[in-house]
Amino acid sequence: MLLQQRGEQRVTVWTINPGFEGKITNRGINYGCQIVMSVLQNRLFDIKIPDISGIKHTNALHQLQYNIDSVTIRNVNLPDMSIILVPNMGLKVAMSNGYIETNGNWLIKSKIFRTHGTVKAQINNIAISFFLKFGKDNTGRPTVSITDCASYISKLHIYVSGKASWLYNLIIRWHEPSLRRYLNDKICLELQEILSEKINPFLQTMPVxxxxxxxxxxxxxxxxxxxxxxxxxxxxxxxxxxxxxxxxxxxxxxxxxxxxxxxxxxxxxxxxxxxxxxxxxxxxxxxxxxxxxxxxxxxxxxxxxxxxxxxxxxxxxxxxxxxxxxxxxxxxxxxxxxxxxxxxxxxxxxxxxxxxxxxxxxxxxxxxxxxxxxxxxxxxxxxxxxxxxxxxxxxxxxxxxxxxxxxxxxxxxxxxxxxxxxxxxxxxxxxxxxxxxxxxxxxxxxxxxxxxxxxxxxxxxxxxxxxxx
CATH class of the missing domain: 3.15.20.10 (Bactericidal permeability-increasing protein; domain 2)
Known part of the structure; x- marks a missing residue:
C-alpha cells in the first residue's frame, strides 16, 4: 500500500487548496542535499587562499621576511551528512568528518640567508551545520535561504619541507588561528554563494x-x-x-x-x-x-x-x-x-x-x-x-x-x-x-x-x- 488517506482529525491548512501536490520524502531530500554538497565540494577547489607575508623580528636573526603563496586546494572530501526535518521551520543540515588538503610554497629571507620550500596543510574533522528555509517568490516559484551557518575545523596539520623548515614551522604557528578563521568563514560564504548563484537560479527554471x-x-x-x-x-x-x-x-x-x-x-x-x-x-x-x-x-x-x-x-x-x-x-x-x-x-x-x-x-x-x-x-x-x-x-x-x-x-x-x-x-x-x-x-x-x-x-x-x- 503506497499510502492511506488521513483521518478526519488531520486538518488541511491551505488557504487555496492545491490541484496538484508533490511530497519529497527523506530519500528525495537526502538526494537533493547530496547534489548541493557535491556542488559545494567542487566549489571548495576554487577557493583562493590569500598569500601570507610579513616581517618578524627575532633576537637571534634580527629581521625575518617571510611569504607563503600559490596555496591551492588539491583534495576535498565531505563524506558524512545528516538532515533533520523541523516541522513548519525547515531542514537542519549537518556535515562531519570533512577533509581538505592544500599545497603551497614558502619563502623566508633575512640579511644573512634566504631559503624556500613547500608547505602542505591537512584540515581534518571539518564540521558544517546550517538551516535551510523554504519560501515562495512573487512568481509562485520556490526559494531557499540559509541561516545559522557554522563551520568548525577540529584539526589542522601543516607540513613544511625544505631547509630551515623548523624555522618556518614557528612562523606558521603564528598564522594558524587566522587560517582557521578564514576557512571557517569561507565555507559558509561559499554555501551562500551556491544558493544565490546556483540553487535559486536553478529553482527559477521550474515552470509555473x-x-x-x-x-x-x-x-x-x-x-x-x-x-x-x-x-x-x-x-x-x-x-x-x-x-x-x-x-x-x-x-x-x-x-x-x-x-x-x-x-x-x-x-x-x-x-x-x-x-x-x-x-x-x-x-x-x-x-x-x-x-x-x-x-x-x-x-x-x-x-x-x-x-x-x-x-x-x-x-x-x-x-x-x-x-x-x-x-x-x-x-x-x-x-x-x-x-x-x-x-x-x-x-x-x-x-x-x-x-x-x-x-x-x-x-x-x-x-x-x-x-x-x-x-x-x-x-x-x-x-x-x-x-x-x-x-x-x-x-x-x-x-x-x-x-x-x-x-x-x-x-x-x-x-x-x-x-x-x-x-x-x-x-x-x-x-x-x-x-x-x-x-x-x-x-x-x-x-x-x-x-x-x-x-x-x-x-x-x-x-x-x-x-x-
Missing amino acids: TKKIDKYVGIDYSLTSPPAVGKDSVTLPLKGEFYNLLHHTNVPFSAPPLDFLVDHGRMLYIGFSEYFFNSAGYAFNSVGDLSINITDDMLPTNSRIHLDTATIGTLIPQVKKMYPIMKMKLHLVSDSAPSVALLADKIILTTSGDIYAFAILPNSTLAPLFNIKLNAQITTTIGIKGDKITGQLTLDRVQLSLKKSHIGSFQVNCLQTAIDFLVSIVILPRINAALDDGYPLPLIGHFKLSNLIVQPHKNFLLFATDLSYT
Missing part, C-alpha cells in the same frame, strides 16, 4: 505555467510556500488548466488534497479531480471539444460508411429523402467533461449533441436530425518522460433524439453506428493528443524513474524516484 496549445495552458504556481513536515516536504501547486485568451475562474473549487507516503520513492505526486476537471472546463470554454466527422475519416476497409445509403438501412426515410449522398456529423460538447477518480479506476463522463447532415450536390448541408449523446469512458493515466499522458476506452454511449427533420424514428437503431464512430474515429484522435502528453512542472535536469501509478478515491497518485543528469 505551461502552454498546451494556443488556447489552453496549465498553472503550476505554488499556492503557498513549501511546507516542512516530520517526514516530507510538501509543494502545494495550483494545478489548474486555464483559457489563455480569457482567463476566468473555474466554477468549482479544489477539495483538500492530503495524503501519506510510505517513503519507498523519493517523490510522491498527487493529482486531485480538480486538476483533470479544470482541463475539461478549459478546453470546453475555448470551443475545443467539437469535431466534424465525414466518410473519408473512416478506415478504408470499414463496412460502415457515412452516407445516406448506409444510414438509410437503419432509417429508411434518410435514403428516401436524400438518396446516394455523403453525410456529415457535427459533434459538440454541451458541458465540460467530468472526471471521477475512484479507488480502482478513473471514469470520464461527457455529453454533447450530434448534428447529422446530408451533403447536397451543391455542397450545402441539409439537416437530418439532432441526437443527445451521453458517454462513459474509462481513462488510463500515465507518465512518459516529463509529461502526463492518457488513454480513453469507451464503456457505453446513451442516445436520445432531440430533434428530427425527417420524421420520427427509433434512435436506438443508430447505437451500433455511433459506438463505432466514437471508438474508431473520435477516441483515436483524442488519444493521439493525450499520448503527446501535458508537461509536468519538473525542474531542469531532473528525470523520473521507477514510476508507480495508483488511483485512489478523489485523487491519483504517482510515486517516483528522481535522477539528476
Whole structure:
C-alpha cells in the first residue's frame, strides 16, 4: 500500500487548496542535499587562499621576511551528512568528518640567508551545520535561504619541507588561528554563494505555467510556500488548466488534497479531480471539444460508411429523402467533461449533441436530425518522460433524439453506428493528443524513474524516484 488517506482529525491548512501536490520524502531530500554538497565540494577547489607575508623580528636573526603563496586546494572530501526535518521551520543540515588538503610554497629571507620550500596543510574533522528555509517568490516559484551557518575545523596539520623548515614551522604557528578563521568563514560564504548563484537560479527554471496549445495552458504556481513536515516536504501547486485568451475562474473549487507516503520513492505526486476537471472546463470554454466527422475519416476497409445509403438501412426515410449522398456529423460538447477518480479506476463522463447532415450536390448541408449523446469512458493515466499522458476506452454511449427533420424514428437503431464512430474515429484522435502528453512542472535536469501509478478515491497518485543528469 503506497499510502492511506488521513483521518478526519488531520486538518488541511491551505488557504487555496492545491490541484496538484508533490511530497519529497527523506530519500528525495537526502538526494537533493547530496547534489548541493557535491556542488559545494567542487566549489571548495576554487577557493583562493590569500598569500601570507610579513616581517618578524627575532633576537637571534634580527629581521625575518617571510611569504607563503600559490596555496591551492588539491583534495576535498565531505563524506558524512545528516538532515533533520523541523516541522513548519525547515531542514537542519549537518556535515562531519570533512577533509581538505592544500599545497603551497614558502619563502623566508633575512640579511644573512634566504631559503624556500613547500608547505602542505591537512584540515581534518571539518564540521558544517546550517538551516535551510523554504519560501515562495512573487512568481509562485520556490526559494531557499540559509541561516545559522557554522563551520568548525577540529584539526589542522601543516607540513613544511625544505631547509630551515623548523624555522618556518614557528612562523606558521603564528598564522594558524587566522587560517582557521578564514576557512571557517569561507565555507559558509561559499554555501551562500551556491544558493544565490546556483540553487535559486536553478529553482527559477521550474515552470509555473505551461502552454498546451494556443488556447489552453496549465498553472503550476505554488499556492503557498513549501511546507516542512516530520517526514516530507510538501509543494502545494495550483494545478489548474486555464483559457489563455480569457482567463476566468473555474466554477468549482479544489477539495483538500492530503495524503501519506510510505517513503519507498523519493517523490510522491498527487493529482486531485480538480486538476483533470479544470482541463475539461478549459478546453470546453475555448470551443475545443467539437469535431466534424465525414466518410473519408473512416478506415478504408470499414463496412460502415457515412452516407445516406448506409444510414438509410437503419432509417429508411434518410435514403428516401436524400438518396446516394455523403453525410456529415457535427459533434459538440454541451458541458465540460467530468472526471471521477475512484479507488480502482478513473471514469470520464461527457455529453454533447450530434448534428447529422446530408451533403447536397451543391455542397450545402441539409439537416437530418439532432441526437443527445451521453458517454462513459474509462481513462488510463500515465507518465512518459516529463509529461502526463492518457488513454480513453469507451464503456457505453446513451442516445436520445432531440430533434428530427425527417420524421420520427427509433434512435436506438443508430447505437451500433455511433459506438463505432466514437471508438474508431473520435477516441483515436483524442488519444493521439493525450499520448503527446501535458508537461509536468519538473525542474531542469531532473528525470523520473521507477514510476508507480495508483488511483485512489478523489485523487491519483504517482510515486517516483528522481535522477539528476
